[in-house]
Amino acid sequence: GAVVSQHPSRVICKSGTSVKIECRSLDFQATTMFWYRQFPKQSLMLMATSNEGSKATYEQGVEKDKFLINHASLTLSTLTVTSAHPEDSSFYICSARGGGATYNSPLHFGNGTRLTVT
């Protein structure tokens, strides 16, 4: 089955620094990737949708200048948390979908990145 690799799985950084999270589709071309944020024991909140070669579409309330998303190739999307603060500590998950998407198209999820900002 389709595999999505997310890296790193865990990262600890100091307040004020930036962190980049990578999401790669290993065996298919991901025309669309989604980035989610999840707090402990809570559901996934969609942050943004990125389509290869175009600007990401951010959900209401998500700061696009703080959460920079790049989807420069069909197999890689990155999320950069800029000037991270402790309240940005969370579990970030990406998912990817191939081309020709319909309402029945499966999404393939990465295993998430646990970000801790100290």
Add this chain to the structure above:
Amino acid sequence: TQLLEQSPQFLSIQEGENLTVYCNSSSVFSSLQWYRQEPGEGPVLLVTVVTGGEVKKLKRLTFQFGDARKDSSLHITAAQTGDTGLYLCAGFGGSNYKLTFGKGTLLTVNP
């Protein structure tokens, strides 16, 4: 914005009991999916329901999509400790085929 209300939010039961988790919305979804997630991992797809009134079975799990495609349920028969996890319903909709998640049901099955 399409919202999915999931209930109950927390559920703790004994092994062997049956349970039902509900997922409701005021919006119509093209399809609805159920996921199970374990701590520190990404969600794993259990099933996709597409047709109103559809019922799908996956071993001890039974999934139903409402006739109006606004709600769904997950029924687990004779729960096992291995069923413990966060169960999420998610609906497809919108121009970008976004997947919107419900708040999740944290299920604990005690031995």
